[in-house]
Amino acid sequence: MKRVVSISLGSVRRDHKAVHDFAGQPFCIERIGTDGDKQKAISIIRELDGKVDAFGLGGTDLYIYAGNKRYTFRESAQIAAAARLTPMVDGSGIKNTLERRVIHHLEVNHGIELRGRKVLMVCAVDRFGMAEALVEAGAITVFGDIMFGLGLPVPIRTLDSLARLAKVIAPVVTCLPISLFYPTGDRQNESKPKFGDYFQEADIIAGDFHFIRRYMPLELPGKIVITNTVTKDDEELLKTRGIATLVTTTPEIDGRSFGTNLLEAVLIALAGKKPGELTAADYSRILDEIGVEPRVKTF
Numbered sequence: 001m002k003r004v005v006s007i008s009l010g011s012v013r014r015d016h017k018a019v020h021d022f023a024g025q026p027f028c029i030e031r032i033g034t035d036g037d038k039q040k041a042i043s044i045i046r047e048l049d050g051k052v053d054a055f056g057l058g059g060t061d062l063y064i065y066a067g068n069k070r071y072t073f074r075e076s077a078q079i080a081a082a083a084r085l086t087p088m089v090d091g092s093g094i095k096n097t098l099e100r101r102v103i104h105h106l107e108v109n110h111g112i113e114l115r116g117r118k119v120l121m122v123c124a125v126d127r128f129g130m131a132e133a134l135v136e137a138g139a140i141t142v143f144g145d146i147m148f149g150l151g152l153p154v155p156i157r158t159l160d161s162l163a164r165l166a167k168v169i170a171p172v173v174t175c176l177p178i179s180l181f182y183p184t185g186d187r188q189n190e191s192k193p194k195f196g197d198y199f200q201e202a203d204i205i206a207g208d209f210h211f212i213r214r215y216m217p218l219e220l221p222g223k224i225v226i227t228n229t230v231t232k233d234d235e236e237l238l239k240t241r242g243i244a245t246l247v248t249t250t251p252e253i254d255g256r257s258f259g260t261n262l263l264e265a266v267l268i269a270l271a272g273k274k275p276g277e278l279t280a281a282d283y284s285r286i287l288d289e290i291g292v293e294p295r296v297k298t299f
Contacts, residue, residue, distance in 0.1 A: 002053045004265040006031040006258065007041050007079075009059030009184040010210070014231060018254035022266055023290045029253070029262055031058065036185030038075065042082040050085035053269035056261030058229075059188075060178045062090035064125040064170060069163070071125075071170040075178050087268050089275050091260030094267065096129035097283045098260060102226070102249045102294045103133035110296050112224065112245075114139045120202035122148050122211040124162055125170070130206065130226075130249075135159055142202070147195050148211045149173075149181045155198065183210050193217050209234065216241065229259040239299045248295045257295060 001019075004027060008014075012033040019028050034040040036059075045055060062076040080088045106112040115138030124131040124143040134141055135158075143156040146165070156162050178184060188210045196217040199205060205212060206226040213234065221242035228249045230238075238246055248257035267286050268275055 001026045001028055002269045003028045003030070003051075004054045004056065004262060004269055005029075005048060005052050006056035006058045006262040006265065007044055008033045008057075008259075009036050009038070009041060009178065011035060011186050011188050013186075013189065014229075016231070016254070016256055016258070020253050022270060025270065027266060027269070029258060029266065031258060031262065033059070034185075036179060036187070038079060041079050045079070045082040045088075048086070049083050052086055054265035055083050055086050055088040056259060056265040057088055057090040058259050058261050059184055060090075060182065061092065061126050063092045064166075064174070065092070065096075065128040069167065069170075071166070071174045073174045073178065075176075087265075087275055089261060089264040089268055091262075091264050092126075093275055093278065094264045094283045094287070095127055095260055097280050098263070098287060098292070099127055099130035099249050100133040101284075101287070102247070103130060103137055105294055106226075106247065106296070107137065114204075116140065117203045118142075118201055119204045119206055120144060120198050122205070122207040122215070124156070124207070125166055127207055128162075131162070132159060134206070139204070142198055144195070144198065144207075144211075147198070148215055151194075153195065183214050188213070190214060191216075199223075213237070228257055231256045235297070243299060246295075246297045246299070248297075250294070251292060252295045263292070 010033045012035055015031055015033050017030040060076045062080055064071050117139050119134055119139045119141050122144045125145055143162050146152050146154040194215045199217050204224045209227040209229050219242050222244045224245045225243050226247040230248055232255050250257050250263050
């Protein structure tokens with residue numbers, strides 16, 4: 001049995017472990033939180049290095065993208081460097097492939113029309129493929145990277161504006177501690193509603209679940225949420241807020257959806273290759289082979 005482990009800067013309360021078959025190959029998949037403790041994450045990685053088939057890095061990003069430019073988080077790179085024998089991925093390798101497919105899948109297989117629909121994407125630089133797919137589908141987008149990442153009331157409405165902004169801000173932000181702009185540890189369980197008008201105006205709310213959970217209003221009747229890394233408790237929370245439909249970009253496994261970092265780790269373990277050796281076409285082919293589809297749940 002293959003084993004993949006996601007080491008997360010997130011809360012230990014979201015830890016989970018499951019056994020699941022991918023393409024006939026049994027996997028033990030596990031998420032281990034560290035409550036925002038970078039040194040603890042490094043210690044666990046060193047302890048498991050060479051003993052598991054692949055690592056996922058969760059609760060943070062190793063890379064963010066805007067346009068054709070990739071930016072590396074210094075703090076995340078320090079954590080990832082602890083893995084010397086076992087490959088380490090953060091999910092960015094499959095986001096461009098997987099999340100583009102999700103948007104197409106929703107239109108073709110579930111009749112969720114996107115053209116002309118208002119979409120609030122809480123953060124686009126960590127899911128640039130999804131952002132591009134939404135724009136290509138004709139959605140009216142607001143990207144909340146500055147609002148929810150930096151706390152400033154500045155919506156971004158075009159991909160070009162996002163790319164231009166990233167060129168200025170990303171080199172600085174990626175050198176700062178992750179906790180300054182992204183909820184880690186128990187902060188992932190806090191609720192601090194912010195910029196509620198943008199949530200209310202949107203038909204669809206998309207992007208990182210921890211941003212959505214932390215900042216969404218108390219009531220969001222009839223909205224569609226496209227996100228990931230959602231537990232049973234998270235589902236109940238969304239249901240009480242009035243969400244009509246939940247879409248997770250990875251499938252439900254043992255009652256929850258795991259992060260894209262863990263799914264990418266599964267694909268790396270199946271392929272038996274290093275992350276840099278797999279192309280977008282390779283990821284797409286393997287996703288087809290194992291039959292990965294998004295979960296669409298109506299409340």
